[in-house]
Amino acid sequence: MSEEIEWWEYETADELAEAIVGDIGFVIESALDARGQALLALPGGKSPVKALELLAKQKFDWKRITIIPTDDRLVALDDPLSNVAMLAKIFLPKGARVMPIASGAAADHKAAGKAADARLQDLHWPPDLVWLGVGTDGHTASILPGPDLADALEAPKARRAVGVLPDPMPKEAPAARVTLTKAAILSARVITLSLSGKEKRKVVERAIKDGALSQYPIGRVLADAEQAIDIHWSEE
Numbered sequence: 001m002s003e004e005i006e007w008w009e010y011e012t013a014d015e016l017a018e019a020i021v022g023d024i025g026f027v028i029e030s031a032l033d034a035r036g037q038a039l040l041a042l043p044g045g046k047s048p049v050k051a052l053e054l055l056a057k058q059k060f061d062w063k064r065i066t067i068i069p070t071d072d073r074l075v076a077l078d079d080p081l082s083n084v085a086m087l088a089k090i091f092l093p094k095g096a097r098v099m100p101i102a103s104g105a106a107a108d109h110k111a112a113g114k115a116a117d118a119r120l121q122d123l124h125w126p127p128d129l130v131w132l133g134v135g136t137d138g139h140t141a142s143i144l145p146g147p148d149l150a151d152a153l154e155a156p157k158a159r160r161a162v163g164v165l166p167d168p169m170p171k172e173a174p175a176a177r178v179t180l181t182k183a184a185i186l187s188a189r190v191i192t193l194s195l196s197g198k199e200k201r202k203v204v205e206r207a208i209k210d211g212a213l214s215q216y217p218i219g220r221v222l223a224d225a226e227q228a229i230d231i232h233w234s235e236e
């Protein structure tokens, strides 16, 4: 378990966005100073959009920044469920390199996972930042219950992405996925988590308490983290 998990609490999503963007700004500047480039793995879904839009307004040398989604749904690139399309809309106009980890809809999620892994092997690893979201079902990235859960949680260090067929299918985005593995997430220089609402907070608190034995994927991931982790939570 991470030495230090620190909760940061805000009343509103705007306050959360400002705070997390401040923290990420520091990570980006440090990476650009130290290595001349930055690799960021950013969350999909709906709740981080406000903070991502605020991040895109910051003045960085965006051309030196590569962005990948922490996970994606195997849907067409013009589908509203596509995480990379959401990230591309926000960050491509800034000049950042936004790299898909999936090639759109795919019939074979395992093959899509292997292809995602191959793409990620070409990147300058590890990521400077993995920013995670969490679902009310306790999934993080697309590490979801189902037949591929162990692939995502127990993949060897070298394996960066796998395909996942969720069971049950999450109602808000019923699609097969590709996701960073737990090992890839934990390889990041900095890991941060953001969430809002009392329901998700309860899930994450329970997950942290149960640690490696947690029924929730987020608990299994955090249990093996060695980094200090900031959790940004807003009430609304």
Ligand SMILES: O=C1O[C@H](COP(=O)(O)O)[C@@H](O)[C@H](O)[C@H]1O
Residues within 6 Å of the ligand: 043, 044, 045, 046, 047, 048, 070, 071, 072, 073, 083, 132, 133, 134, 135, 136, 139, 140, 141, 142, 173
């Ligand atoms: O399906 C997904 O869900 C999680 C949580 O999304 P949220 O909108 O409820 O915060 C997200 O982090 C992940 O990237 C996404 O693919």
